[in-house]
Amino acid sequence: MTDRPSLEVEFARAEVRVSWGHAQRLLAAGVPATALWRPTLVGVLDGTLVVPAGWADWEEDAPGWAEIRDMVQIDPEKPETWQPVYGTCPVLGLEQVEHAVVYGHALQLHRHPLDWIRARGSGACIIDWSCDPRRWIGQAPAITCATPGLARQLQNRMEECARWHRPRITVAQSWRAAA
16 A cells, blocks of 8 residues: 555646636647646646646546546647656547547647647647557547648557567467378
8 A cells, every 4th residue: 555645646736736827828838728627637736837647537427537647747838758757658638538538539649748748738739659559549440630740750659560560370280280
């Protein structure tokens, strides 16, 4: 058993630490004010802006984060740079992936966490490109990438992972003898 609080509790504490200064930086970076409403998509952990990675529950009766697997440090002035806090979840917007699969619509893929926040958590964002994207977002019937560069990066990574995960296929010895 660990003494560390759950990530849901940790992020709930981080949500209330967003200061007016943090909010101004986010608004100046094009983040809509609705992204700062509860349940929020950003918090402050050890003085740094963080974004939760996990499953959000947007039901009207109890909105919030049903399960948080990681948090991602971001800097609105450097949107191309981010750092997972624990490295336990490579994708933002897992509930959006699930929604795309269940309802058969295209999944919007964003370039970086700040774009994901600007879209108010709609769609997904790969935050750790060492993952196998086929496992995390590959079940969606279609993926719409925000830019041609992102589409190339995703296609290349999916092809690379497909090469890695091809098992060697053999025929059992008993079948060879019977032939």
